[in-house]
Amino acid sequence: MGIDPGSIVTGYGVVEARGARLHHIASAAIRIPRTGTSARLGLIYEKISDAIRQNQPDAIAVEKVFMARNARSALILGQARGAALVACGQVDSHVHEYSALEIKKAVVGRGRADKFQVQHMIRVLLGLREALQADAADALACAICHINHARSRARYESAAGVLP
Amino acid sequence: MGIDPGSIVTGYGVVEARGARLHHIASAAIRIPRTGTSARLGLIYEKISDAIRQNQPDAIAVEKVFMARNARSALILGQARGAALVACGQVDSHVHEYSALEIKKAVVGRGRADKFQVQHMIRVLLGLREALQADAADALACAICHINHARSRARYESAAGVLP
Numbered sequence: 001m002g003i004d005p006g007s008i009v010t011g012y013g014v015v016e017a018r019g020a021r022l023h024h025i026a027s028a029a030i031r032i033p034r035t036g037t038s039a040r041l042g043l044i045y046e047k048i049s050d051a052i053r054q055n056q057p058d059a060i061a062v063e064k065v066f067m068a069r070n071a072r073s074a075l076i077l078g079q080a081r082g083a084a085l086v087a088c089g090q091v092d093s094h095v096h097e098y099s100a101l102e103i104k105k106a107v108v109g110r111g112r113a114d115k116f117q118v119q120h121m122i123r124v125l126l127g128l129r130e131a132l133q134a135d136a137a138d139a140l141a142c143a144i145c146h147i148n149h150a151r152s153r154a155r156y157e158s159a160a161g162v163l164p
Numbered sequence: 165m166g167i168d169p170g171s172i173v174t175g176y177g178v179v180e181a182r183g184a185r186l187h188h189i190a191s192a193a194i195r196i197p198r199t200g201t202s203a204r205l206g207l208i209y210e211k212i213s214d215a216i217r218q219n220q221p222d223a224i225a226v227e228k229v230f231m232a233r234n235a236r237s238a239l240i241l242g243q244a245r246g247a248a249l250v251a252c253g254q255v256d257s258h259v260h261e262y263s264a265l266e267i268k269k270a271v272v273g274r275g276r277a278d279k280f281q282v283q284h285m286i287r288v289l290l291g292l293r294e295a296l297q298a299d300a301a302d303a304l305a306c307a308i309c310h311i312n313h314a315r316s317r318a319r320y321e322s323a324a325g326v327l328p
Contacts, residue, residue: 078242
């Protein structure tokens with residue numbers, strides 16, 4: 001499960017890997033109404049908790065944040081991330097963090113891809129016909145990135161296991 | 165109840181107003197061990213949830229954050245605030261926000277007081293003999309600020325009620 005936390009829209013996406021194939025299980029963009037801060041964060045927490053309960057992911061991945069436009073927007077983004085990460089902590093699933101570069105590389109093959117290329121490749125990789133909301137697409141990209149990394153690790157470990 | 169969320173230390177303090185007098189009910193500084201982000205935020209959420217459950221505050225107040233040193237520290241502070249505010253949202257208590265200026269004015273009588281003056285005045289106002297940890301003191305200051313504001317509002321409303 002990938003999560004793209006935001007104070008206006010929070011996206012999540014669930015991808016299952018069966019052998020070499022990736023399957024789209026669920027994805028959504030949660031629009032956060034402009035009420036009080038505490039109520040908005042409560043909604044992020046609730047909706048992400050619900051999605052985790054419904055989908056029982058093996059792992060959760062979020063995008064690492066390096067920069068925000070300014071301290072004010074970083075604080076607001078941080079609050080949204082805090083609410084989402086608290087929901088993740090309710091399950092016994094470690095939260096993996098990947099940089100935007102790693103996520104783009106995993107999905108498009110290079111780090112400099114724009115968001116339309118990312119959205120297009122996710123639809124191709126998951127065999128989706130319909131358009132994807134941007135934050136749901138980012139969350140799915142995050143999930144796919146984690147699957148790739150987990151596979152590489154597994155391959156490396158099994159290769160290391162046959163060493164003398 | 166006042167809360168001073170932070171990623172390294174989160175403080176909280178509970179103050180009860182009986183008539184004109186203020187009473188210290190509880191206060192603590194929660195030290196957050198340097199584990200993973202999700203686990204740290206989970207701890208803030210849990211400890212604040214426990215404190216709310218134990219103390220059943222009528223209202224909760226936090227300090228408004230205007231500025232942080234930089235975007236990175238704002239994000240980290242935002243995450244801690246997000247975890248604490250989600251805990252507050254679990255109870256049906258509106259979260260009030262006050263600026264550092266309003267809090268200092270409420271406790272020391274002027275906005276330019278330093279933190280030692282704030283700590284000293286809180287000990288005087290609450291009749292505490294022992295030293296106060298800085299984040300617990302800030303949380304208590306926040307609670308006292310809310311009590312003062314709530315009293316002013318109540319006085320204003322009762323005065324407005326007798327107008328012709």
